[in-house]
Amino acid sequence: VDPLRGASKPADLYEKDLMSLYIIGKYGLGLDKDLSPEVFERIFTVEHRYEKAAEALMKNGDPQAAREGVLKALEGMDINGSLMARVLRFVFTLHYYGFITREEFEKALRNAYKAFPELEDTIRRFAKFYIAYRIGEEMSRGSVRSKIELDVLRNKVALDVGIPRAVPRLGYVIDVAKAFFVVPKKILQLKEKRS
Numbered sequence: 721v722d723p724l725r726g727a728s729k730p731a732d733l734y735e736k737d738l739m740s741l742y743i744i745g746k747y748g749l750g751l752d753k754d755l756s757p758e759v760f761e762r763i764f765t766v767e768h769r770y771e772k773a774a775e776a777l778m779k780n781g782d783p784q785a786a787r788e789g790v791l792k793a794l795e796g797m798d799i800n801g802s803l804m805a806r807v808l809r810f811v812f813t814l815h816y817y818g819f820i821t822r823e824e825f826e827k828a829l830r831n832a833y834k835a836f837p838e839l840e841d842t843i844r845r846f847a848k849f850y851i852a853y854r855i856g857e858e859m860s861r862g863s864v865r866s867k868i869e870l871d872v873l874r875n876k877v878a879l880d881v882g883i884p885r886a887v888p889r890l891g892y893v894i895d896v897a898k899a900f901f902v903v904p905k906k907i908l909q910l911k912e913k914r915s
């Protein structure tokens with residue numbers, strides 16, 4: 721299982737490995753049914769807490785209820801930008817592997833933004849990553865053939881996601897797309913022309 725990461729090569733790959741392993745093990749292979757819940761939760765203590773926080777963001781329509789659910793799931797932990805990024809990464813990983821829909825992920829992202837205004841910058845950065853990922857999907861399908869189409873798509877996807885001021889830079893979009901997909905050379909040249 722290759723850990724999911726964006727355009728950068730972060731130092732916390734081990735944690736990302738465990739998160740992917742937990743999600744594939746539980747949702748993909750059903751290992752939580754083969755092991756007792758206590759054993760599974762003991763092995764994946766932190767990931768289990770991220771999962772509970774992620775569920776609170778996905779299931780609650782009310783941002784205040786989502787906030788309370790996240791705070792309960794992460795009780796005793798310092799709720800800061802780094803921790804919120806991990807929770808959002810957990811939800812994104814569920815989406816990436818096909819265990820939740822795009823709509824469920826985007827709802828969680830919007831709920832996090834509304835429920836945690838003090839973490840707005842972190843959540844907006846994660847939204848930029850996700851928007852770049854979605855655009856990368858379209859680029860890999862050949863749906864984007866020009867800079868104009870790419871600019872329109874960047875703004876459309878950002879509008880769909882619904883997080884203010886979250887339109888990612890062109891270079892970042894291409895960097896994230898290259899990390900996840902095979903990107904046509906013509907699109908890569910857009911970055912070179914702009915740089």
